[in-house]
Amino acid sequence: MQKSKLLKIYKNFLKIRLCQEKIIDKYHPEDKMKCPMHLCIGQELMPSVLGYYLKKNDSIFSHHRSHGYFLANKGSMKEMISEFYGKETGTNGGLAGSQELSCTKTNFYSGTILSGAFAMAVGDAFAKISKKQNNISVAVIGDGGMEEGITFEAINLAHLMKLPVLFVCENNMYSTHTNIKERSRTSLVSDRVKGFRIKTILVKNQNLYKLDHILNKTINNMRKNKEPVFLEILTYRFNGHVGPEGDDHFNYRPKKEINYWKHRDPLVKLEKLINSQKIIKEIKNDIIKEITSSFNFAEKSKLAKKWEQFNFNNGYSKAVKSFYKKRIFFSSKQEDHKPSSGKPY
């Protein structure tokens, strides 16, 4: 791999990792950020490599675990952090937060409704074809999202209409706290998609070279031949499902499995390939500067006006209290839950 490409991918990766680590550090006890966080630490490889190949008018429709795709696709970190603080300088004026983070300037859209990304990318790709644009739409969801019927409608239509959509499934084996083996007999979601005869690709072991080779070839080909492709990458989130608080005290993931993936952190491999402490330090310092100035910018920005309409001590808390009073309590006994065997796939 060319050194310049390797460095670009490493910068994308490190920016995503360090920015999210900072979010964890700052979240509590400050409690100034206004939204929950679906962090993607552990899952940075796909957005980092993809970011290298996307062009200006390509679009990304991402699931709720979106920070990596936003940052790797030239999203402004200061606007993203401001968004989390509910500030009017945020990507969406401080009202969308992490789960709905979107940015028309970079054609980036994310959302909390599982698998909506697949359907929206189909419409977007259709618009691109109609306008004779030579661009692609990328749609990203998780393995849990593959259990929504709309994914198969979207894949079928994109295939039938020859639309340039790169469907990506980040298979991290868990839908919230439930292992894929407890949800389906097909642990590899690409097996389920093959019946549509769409081109399917499986990337195991967070393999940088394989992923780079595949994305290079696939995206070039999609621009020329206007065909959708389905790519499944096996990956793992290092943090809890939604945080920044961890959730491994629920014992839904075996320690062996967590260690297996952490020992194969792609960041370690990337740094070995760069093989220069000096270069790594320089890149790290630049990223830390960007992170510091992004948080300063966010903290100094004005709170979005709309937030002032919510009186948290009054109407809102009354509504929340009455909801909790009425709601049905479900048993959350952890002994009912069987952790998986620990063998990944």
Ligand SMILES: Cc1ncc(C[n+]2csc(CCOP(=O)(O)OP(=O)(O)O)c2C)c(N)n1
């Ligand atoms: C249509 C819909 N159903 C259910 C949910 C609740 N929900 C939010 S995240 C999640 C699990 C998602 O798992 P996965 O798609 O594998 O993504 P991951 O969180 O592992 O990245 C669920 C069920 C939702 N947001 N939307």
